Amino acid sequence: MNDTISSDSNVTESDLVALRAVAGTIIPASEQYQIPGADDEAIFRTIVSLVREQGDGTLKTQLAELQSRCQERHGCSLQKLSPTDRTSELKDSSNARFLYRMIHLTANAYYQDGRVLASIDLKEEPPFPGGHEVPQGDWSLLDPVRKREPFYTKV
Amino acid sequence: MAEDSVDVLIIGAGASGAAVAYGLAETRMHIVCLEQGDWMKQSEYPTNFMDWEARAAGPFGNSPNHRGRTTDYPINEDGSPIKVANFNGVGGGTILYAGHFPRFHPSDFRVKTLDGVADDWPIDYDTLAPFYDESDRITGVSGLEGDPAYPPKPSLMPPLPLGRSGTLMANGFNAKGWHWWPSDSAIATEPYEGRDQCINLGACTTGCAQGAKASTDITFWPHAMRAGVELRTRCRVREVTVDDDGMASGAIYYDENGNEQTIKASVVIMACNGVGTPRILLNSTSSRFPNGLSNSSGLVGKNLMFHPYAHIFGVFPDEVDGPRGPHDCIWSQEFYETDTDRGFVRGFTFEGARGHAPVSIAVNGMLSGDVPWGAGHHEVYRQRANHICGMVAICEDLPEAHNTVTLDPHLKDPDGIPAPKLTYTLSDNSTRMLEFSIDRAREVLEAAGATSVQSGYPIVGGGWHLMGTARMGTDPDQSVVNEWGRSHDVKNLFIVDGSVFVTSAGVNPTRTIQALALYVADTMKQRLANLFD
Numbered sequence A: 001m002n003d004t005i006s007s008d009s010n011v012t013e014s015d016l017v018a019l020r021a022v023a024g025t026i027i028p029a030s031e032q033y034q035i036p037g038a039d040d041e042a043i044f045r046t047i048v049s050l051v052r053e054q055g056d057g058t059l060k061t062q063l064a065e066l067q068s069r070c071q072e073r074h075g076c077s078l079q080k081l082s083p084t085d086r087t088s089e090l091k092d093s094s095n096a097r098f099l100y101r102m103i104h105l106t107a108n109a110y111y112q113d114g115r116v117l118a119s120i121d122l123k124e125e126p127p128f129p130g131g132h133e134v135p136q137g138d139w140s141l142l143d144p145v146r147k148r149e150p151f152y153t154k155v
Numbered sequence B: 001m002a003e004d005s006v007d008v009l010i011i012g013a014g015a016s017g018a019a020v021a022y023g024l025a026e027t028r029m030h031i032v033c034l035e036q037g038d039w040m041k042q043s044e045y046p047t048n049f050m051d052w053e054a055r056a057a058g059p060f061g062n063s064p065n066h067r068g069r070t071t072d073y074p075i076n077e078d079g080s081p082i083k084v085a086n087f088n089g090v091g092g093g094t095i096l097y098a099g100h101f102p103r104f105h106p107s108d109f110r111v112k113t114l115d116g117v118a119d120d121w122p123i124d125y126d127t128l129a130p131f132y133d134e135s136d137r138i139t140g141v142s143g144l145e146g147d148p149a150y151p152p153k154p155s156l157m158p159p160l161p162l163g164r165s166g167t168l169m170a171n172g173f174n175a176k177g178w179h180w181w182p183s184d185s186a187i188a189t190e191p192y193e194g195r196d197q198c199i200n201l202g203a204c205t206t207g208c209a210q211g212a213k214a215s216t217d218i219t220f221w222p223h224a225m226r227a228g229v230e231l232r233t234r235c236r237v238r239e240v241t242v243d244d245d246g247m248a249s250g251a252i253y254y255d256e257n258g259n260e261q262t263i264k265a266s267v268v269i270m271a272c273n274g275v276g277t278p279r280i281l282l283n284s285t286s287s288r289f290p291n292g293l294s295n296s297s298g299l300v301g302k303n304l305m306f307h308p309y310a311h312i313f314g315v316f317p318d319e320v321d322g323p324r325g326p327h328d329c330i331w332s333q334e335f336y337e338t339d340t341d342r343g344f345v346r347g348f349t350f351e352g353a354r355g356h357a358p359v360s361i362a363v364n365g366m367l368s369g370d371v372p373w374g375a376g377h378h379e380v381y382r383q384r385a386n387h388i389c390g391m392v393a394i395c396e397d398l399p400e401a402h403n404t405v406t407l408d409p410h411l412k413d414p415d416g417i418p419a420p421k422l423t424y425t426l427s428d429n430s431t432r433m434l435e436f437s438i439d440r441a442r443e444v445l446e447a448a449g450a451t452s453v454q455s456g457y458p459i460v461g462g463g464w465h466l467m468g469t470a471r472m473g474t475d476p477d478q479s480v481v482n483e484w485g486r487s488h489d490v491k492n493l494f495i496v497d498g499s500v501f502v503t504s505a506g507v508n509p510t511r512t513i514q515a516l517a518l519y520v521a522d523t524m525k526q527r528l529a530n531l532f533d
């Protein structure tokens, strides 16, 4: 993962492991829908590049605070927690800002992945140049409105 | 260096600047437009990329405060529950606009006479009608003739498709017996004057990579430039200058290197929008005009109007268009004209929305708690993705003097020009209208089969329409410009953007802004011999 974080980045390898675990907790893989979780390698790489673009300072601080609370409460790091404990730790109100940011990052990276988009009947490519088909619809639905007299106020 | 001197200086290359440049081009006068932003490239618009939603929230976002382009200026909007949405570049706000393209109604110009509120306009629908037609022709408007909510008006291309979302909502409106009609749209549904037709990219408000949406950089500007108008980008005007006779003499601006430049002009036309224009006028102080230019009435920056919006969306068991297809779809003007039994005056338009894009469904759903994160995410997400559609209500905002644009004493743009500061409160009339609109929209969506409905108001980032801050009128004490856009105080200064609106109507403003700019240009041409009398 190092290649996707700029050299002057504050985020360490162990931070990345934790962030990846959080991403996979927010959007887990699904066997039922045959889709990866947000901790998938390619999707997480997108998360990392978003972090890099937006600046990682605040996220780093928030993660450090979360990790120290984890140590206090559970005696281990966030990534070592069971999925259930990790979920309840993230739900703790003291982590609200971190969670808010991670939801943004995770959703942005996850729902631009071609595999994920295909699974919700959207194209695995950018909207342009292919565009989309939109059915014309049945214009006879307009018949009752066509029958109305003009009803704008005449001045 | 030779003195930079022109006949006509236009400040701002957005909707109104483009239209007035086009309107005046045939005079063959030396016309220069200064624009602080850049030309846009269709190949850089977000829909060219997989991460288009992230880009749409970044450099192509609506808010100048968050977009952070050097071509933007900051706005202090702490004092307003509605935040400005704009774009600074050739085409102005039309780069990002949805392309909803309604005309005003005849009643919109007569609200004082009809409802005893605000003021009548000094012009009427019939005055603007030929200029609406001209603007429509250059823009390329799609729609369907015969809408009973309007006087007859031409349509140049077939309407946008109803799609699945439009069909659902049409059924809802029909079940209630209420008006709906395909929206007039500035989106080409057929190849039009060198522009390609819409291919339903579905992200019109991030810039149209197909070029089907009529942003003025690809409509009015090419015509105006072919006719000789010069457009200079990265030129940010600080102030309009005046001579000893109290006439506008040109402007001082910063070029792309931040160097101060002076340009002389016989006529100056402001086209910086309802926030940018009062900002520059208020910043143009002199011993003769200590309170800003054209401000003897004290009304520059007053009467700021947005359109307060409500949003009402339903979840449907059937699949809807979602992110596929343009934002424009159908509209309803059942509640457009005043009916005092509703508890408010004036009215609103419902604008159908085809649905939401995948990232925004996930982010908004997870943050609101509607879509869980963690276990259960996928199941609920799939009930939302391509299953949400609805509408917004665009409500007429009445002018109130305490809603203002002033100069911020501290905040400045990258060239050191004072930033605008907004002070705005939602009126009781607007609040009642918004709540009424939500109740009616809920009825429509439920009649259409929605299993749940979510709503809210105002749309915080929805300050798309900026109006009223240099209104037109015949009385110099009650208005800033006369009935053809000329300043009462400075006879060679004109304003053509949304600032001159007397009232806001309950529809999007750009078709009227462009028609007004063409009307002002036409009046100037008719009066060229005695323009300053």
Ligand SMILES: Cc1cc2nc3c(=O)[nH]c(=O)nc-3n(C[C@H](O)[C@H](O)[C@H](O)COP(=O)(O)OP(=O)(O)OC[C@H]3O[C@@H](n4cnc5c(N)ncnc54)[C@H](O)[C@@H]3O)c2cc1C
Pocket (backbone or CB within 6 Å): B011, B012, B013, B014, B015, B016, B017, B034, B035, B036, B037, B062, B085, B086, B087, B088, B089, B090, B091, B092, B093, B094, B095, B096, B097, B098, B099, B100, B101, B102, B205, B235, B236, B237, B238, B271, B272, B273, B274, B276, B277, B280, B464, B465, B466, B496, B497, B498, B499, B508, B509, B510, B511, B513
């Ligand atoms: C996301 C979005 C969606 C919208 N949807 C719709 C819609 O569906 N229908 C509709 O009718 N309207 C819509 N609008 C509004 C529409 O874009 C505006 O009504 C229209 O662009 C206003 O035209 P204007 O000429 O008054 O100002 P603008 O188009 O804002 O142009 C002003 C120009 O002046 C320039 N400028 C400002 N200050 C200076 C300065 N000091 N020096 C040099 N240049 C300067 C700016 O850079 C800008 O390019 C939307 C807007 C946005 C942002």
